[in-house]
Amino acid sequence: MSLRLRLALWCSALTGAVVVLVCFYSYAVHSRAHYDELDATLWSVTRHVAGELGAAGTDVERARILASARRLGTEVRIYGLDGRRHTLLPMPPVVDVDVHAVLAGPPHPAYPAVAALAPALHPPEHRPGAFGLLRGTDGARWRVFVLPDTTLEGTPHYLATALPLAHLDASVRQFARLMVVMAVLGCALTFVAGWLVAGRALRPVAVLTETAHRIAQSRVFSQRVAVGDPHDELSRLATTFNEMLASLEQAYAAQQRFVSDASHELRAPITVIQANLELLKRHAAMPAPEREQAVAEAYQESARLARLVADLLALARADAGVPMRRQRVELDRVLMTVLGEARHLTRDHRFEVEAIEPVIVEGDPDRLKQLLLIPIDNALRYTPASGRVGVALRRRRGVVEISIRDTGIGIAAEDLPHVFERFYRADPARTRDPGGTGLGLGIARWIAVQHGGVIDLTSAPGQGTTVSIRLPVVT
Numbered sequence: 001m002s003l004r005l006r007l008a009l010w011c012s013a014l015t016g017a018v019v020v021l022v023c024f025y026s027y028a029v030h031s032r033a034h035y036d037e038l039d040a041t042l043w044s045v046t047r048h049v050a051g052e053l054g055a056a057g058t059d060v061e062r063a064r065i066l067a068s069a070r071r072l073g074t075e076v077r078i079y080g081l082d083g084r085r086h087t088l089l090p091m092p093p094v095v096d097v098d099v100h101a102v103l104a105g106p107p108h109p110a111y112p113a114v115a116a117l118a119p120a121l122h123p124p125e126h127r128p129g130a131f132g133l134l135r136g137t138d139g140a141r142w143r144v145f146v147l148p149d150t151t152l153e154g155t156p157h158y159l160a161t162a163l164p165l166a167h168l169d170a171s172v173r174q175f176a177r178l179m180v181v182m183a184v185l186g187c188a189l190t191f192v193a194g195w196l197v198a199g200r201a202l203r204p205v206a207v208l209t210e211t212a213h214r215i216a217q218s219r220v221f222s223q224r225v226a227v228g229d230p231h232d233e234l235s236r237l238a239t240t241f242n243e244m245l246a247s248l249e250q251a252y253a254a255q256q257r258f259v260s261d262a263s264h265e266l267r268a269p270i271t272v273i274q275a276n277l278e279l280l281k282r283h284a285a286m287p288a289p290e291r292e293q294a295v296a297e298a299y300q301e302s303a304r305l306a307r308l309v310a311d312l313l314a315l316a317r318a319d320a321g322v323p324m325r326r327q328r329v330e331l332d333r334v335l336m337t338v339l340g341e342a343r344h345l346t347r348d349h350r351f352e353v354e355a356i357e358p359v360i361v362e363g364d365p366d367r368l369k370q371l372l373l374i375p376i377d378n379a380l381r382y383t384p385a386s387g388r389v390g391v392a393l394r395r396r397r398g399v400v401e402i403s404i405r406d407t408g409i410g411i412a413a414e415d416l417p418h419v420f421e422r423f424y425r426a427d428p429a430r431t432r433d434p435g436g437t438g439l440g441l442g443i444a445r446w447i448a449v450q451h452g453g454v455i456d457l458t459s460a461p462g463q464g465t466t467v468s469i470r471l472p473v474v475t
Contacts, residue, residue: 003205004198011194012187019186023179028118031172035111035143036120038168039131042145045069046129046161049076050150053159069161075142078150079158097160102132102146110143110165112172134162141165204234208241221249258422262312269301269308276301311439314370315422315446324364324450328474331400332358334365335393338372345377348385354392359400360474363451371447371455374440375404375467383408383464395473399453402469411459419457420445444469 049069056062062078069076079085079099109116110133129147136142142162150159204225211225224245225238276298280291335356343351361368379389387407394401411419423438441457448455453471 004195004202007198007202008191008194011197012191015190015194016183016187019190020183023183023186024114025118027176027179028115030175032111032115032118032120034168034172035109035115038110038143038163038165039145042074042131042143042161042163043129045074045163046076046145046147046159049161050147050159053078053150073164075162077160077162079160081156081158083158097132097134097144097146097162099146099148099158099160102144102160103130103148103158105130105132107131108133110141136164141169201234204238208238211241215245219252221245221252254422262423266305266308269305272301273298273305308439311443314443315439324367326362327365329361329363329365329368330358331361331368331402331471332356332393334369335372335391335402338369338376339391342373342376342380345380347380349380349383350386350388352388352390354390354403356393357395357400359393359395361400361451361471362474363471367447368451371444371451371469372402374444375469378440379404379406379408379465379467382406387464398473399470400473402471404467405464406466407464410461410463410465411457412461416457416459420455 049065052065053062056065066076066078077085077097079097083098083100085096108131110131128149129145132144132146134142134144141164143165144160144162147159147161148156150157208225211223215221215223224242227235227238227242276294279294280286286294339351339353376389376391383389383406389407390403390405392401392403394403420441422442441455445455448469448471451471453469455470456468457465458468459465
């Protein structure tokens with residue numbers, strides 16, 4: 001079932017329930033009001049007839065009063081205390097009343113049972129007598145009121161007045177059918193209206209769906225969805241969708257650039273290795289010095305290729321979200337190990353250890369070692385032989401800060417925002433360097449982030465570079 005159909009059904013169900021309740025209550029109020037009005041009329045007529053009969057002096061006058069009431073649609077009967085009817089009219093009665101049963105029986109409301117749910121619009125005042133319901137000789141319903149205190153010629157009698165309910169019952173039934181038709185039409189109209197409103201409200205969702213399908217087919221992430229009122233929930237959804245598209249476009253472009261750069265970086269050492277191997281194969285009698293040079297170049301490029309593959313594997317693990325090991329690590333010992341290995345890379349550099357304070361962090365010791373080795377290796381690589389490289393490890397208010405400073409060639413201000421990008425090299429001097437892969441600082445930032453830390457880099461051309469790494473310590 002579609003969302004539009006569900007919304008239309010919910011709308012029609014809720015609105016239809018309100019329409020049904022309104023129609024039901026209208027029917028109850030309407031029917032009770034009419035039957036209560038009929039009871040009030042019947043009581044008034046009975047009192048009026050009782051007054052006229054009490055003033056009449058002869059049976060002829062009383063018969064004329066009863067005949068007049070019949071012509072108005074009201075049947076009036078006079079009964080003695082024994083329950084026997086006085087035959088003042090020669091015509092047979094349409095309805096005969098058992099006055100004792102009416103007076104002694106429970107009250108019988110004339111309105112349908114459902115109308116009892118509605119309050120009486122005209123609450124009856126104190127009325128001596130009793131109402132009842134009877135069936136006439138024709139099978140129709142009659143409303144009866146018996147007044148027990150009628151006096152004729154000094155003798156107490158019962159006065160019973162009856163009104164037919166056929167026309168009122170027919171009117172109430174017709175009104176009930178009208179309410180049913182209105183309820184059905186109301187539900188149908190609310191369903192149609194809900195279907196149209198849901199279609200209009202979900203139109204932005206349809207646009208989003210169409211755009212997403214089109215992007216999935218074409219893989220063009222530059223497309224955007226139109227945004228309407230910024231205060232609308234669907235407009236905010238469209239804005240979020242556009243932000244997601246921008247993020248996907250950026251990620252897709254970065255992936256394409258990464259694949260292109262990786263292919264380029266892998267092609268260079270493979271080409272050099274193949275060229276040297278072909279040279280050795282074609283010239284088997286090559287002099288020993290040239291042979292050694294070819295083997296040395298192939299070995300150097302294979303080592304570079306191995307480093308590049310290792311770095312790519314590390315970045316692939318980073319992109320896949322592979323978790324790192326977690327254990328307590330003495331970071332000062334790790335730094336001392338890194339410095340010991342880095343001394344083999346120096347080319348008459350002046351290596352200075354400014355400060356090393358004992359500190360314990362939580363993380364992967366191998367990755368932490370790689371995090372420290374990458375900026376130190378870069379500092380030695382891009383610092384002249386007579387330059388200086390300084391290293392410091394200090395603890396500051398719950399964090400440990402590692403600083404690596406060098407007096408190398410530096411980095412231009414316009415290149416600083418890009419140094420952590422993959423395969424990015426800041427200047428031609430770095431591009432000409434055969435040992436780097438352009439992935440080191442990207443890997444270092446990933447390791448720092450995975451350990452809850454940050455890595456910053458400040459530099460100026462000709463003045464050197466400073467790398468700062470901050471990690472949380474174990475208390």
